[in-house]
Amino acid sequence: MFNLFLAPVSNVRHEHGKRILFELNDVPPEETHMITSAEVHLYQSGTLSSVKKYSVTLYQVLITKNGEKELEFVDAQNTTTDYDGWLRFNATGALVSWTHYLYPNRGLYVSVHSHDNEDHEIKPEEIGMVTWADKHQLSEAKKPFMAVYLKSRNGGNIVGGPSLQKHYRRRRRKTIESSYNSNPFQNIADGFQSRSCQIQTLYVSFRDLEWQDWIIAPDGYGAFYCTGECNFPLNAHMNATNHAIVQTLVHLMSPLQVPKPCCAPTKMAQQAVLFFLEDNNVILKKYKNMIVKSCGCH
Numbered sequence: 143m144f145n146l147f148l149a150p151v152s153n154v155r156h157e158h159g160k161r162i163l164f165e166l167n168d169v170p171p172e173e174t175h176m177i178t179s180a181e182v183h184l185y186q187s188g189t190l191s192s193v194k195k196y197s198v199t200l201y202q203v204l205i206t207k208n209g210e211k212e213l214e215f216v217d218a219q220n221t222t223t224d225y226d227g228w229l230r231f232n233a234t235g236a237l238v239s240w241t242h243y244l245y246p247n248r249g250l251y252v253s254v255h256s257h258d259n260e261d262h263e264i265k266p267e268e269i270g271m272v273t274w275a276d277k278h279q280l281s282e283a284k285k286p287f288m289a290v291y292l293k294s295r296n297g298g299n300i301v302g303g304p305s306l307q308k309h310y311r312r313r314r315r316k317t318i319e320s321s322y323n324s325n326p327f328q329n330i331a332d333g334f335q336s337r338s339c340q341i342q343t344l345y346v347s348f349r350d351l352e353w354q355d356w357i358i359a360p361d362g363y364g365a366f367y368c369t370g371e372c373n374f375p376l377n378a379h380m381n382a383t384n385h386a387i388v389q390t391l392v393h394l395m396s397p398l399q400v401p402k403p404c405c406a407p408t409k410m411a412q413q414a415v416l417f418f419l420e421d422n423n424v425i426l427k428k429y430k431n432m433i434v435k436s437c438g439c440h
Contacts (some may be wrong), residue, residue: 158227160266160273161203163249164288169241176292179337180237181230182217182250185284186269188226195257196221196269197398198229202236203248213251218398220257223269233288260398339370339405341437356414358424365433372403372439381438382409390439408438 162182162399169177182200197220201213217231239245252273254266266273272284347362348354354361374390376382382390386403393400412431 159251159253159263160271161249161340162250162273162286163247166237166240166247168421169237169290171241175242177234177238177241177290179232179234179291181289181291182286183289184231184252184286185231185272186221186225186227186229187272187284188222188224193222193224196264197255197257197260198269198271199253199255199398200233200264201251202232202239202249205246205248213253213352216250216362220398220401223270226270237290238286337370338377339368339372339437339439341366341434342369356418358418360415363413363433367434368405368407368437369436370405372405376439381436383438383440388440396432403439405437407434407436408440409435411435 160363186198199218199220200216202216204212204214206212216233216236219229219231221229233250236250240299252266252271254264254269254271256262256264273286277319314320344365344367345362346365348357350363372380372382372386372390374394376387376390382403389400389403395400410431411433412428412430414428416424
């Protein structure tokens, strides 16, 4: 299994948004067919007092045969001004077009719009987005990067990454000023599959949590967790609810307003814990919903 992390090589102001270029030399040409997914990670520093909702959209920058600039939808995430952490965008289609189909790498465009005024684009840094790391900005650890996941050579499991949005609908946005209410979808290469909603191993050590002073036994337990994407069509093994199926269809029509369903536990089990009370009594208690048994789309 291979994980590559690509750093940006430049950052260009374009209108109110930012264009980010990633160095692709670290992706060996002979391994481009092994790409399973790619994520762009952008850090947002939540430092603003008033809480407002925003959409952060990633576009691939293209140049037509006539030399005209186009922005093709890549992915979008909703956020708020008080959010502090990483925003992840599925950029698999863009990476595949650069490495497999040899489209010129003209970078990715970061566009931010308020939910209150979707026609008005603002600068990413106005909501604390870190689009480049330099002397005057945040630490190197918070600069943008692209995580590339490659299939293992021995045919093993695909390493994580969010979903690919496949052949549903496609629209191009020719200029930044065109309507933000359009419904763009990405048309990417065949043959690349994302990791769908599934259960993954997670062992919780009570010592690592510094709970060993009051928990006698066990030392830890297998909690498991749910991860992956809930993309249309939702197959039977995804254990999707009827609501999730409907939400997926609505998401296809309005991706910026309605998110995809979430991968979450569908069945859970209890875990017995032996621990001290404050009066030094020893209690054996079975805690409900401590272990994930199966996952599905909700």
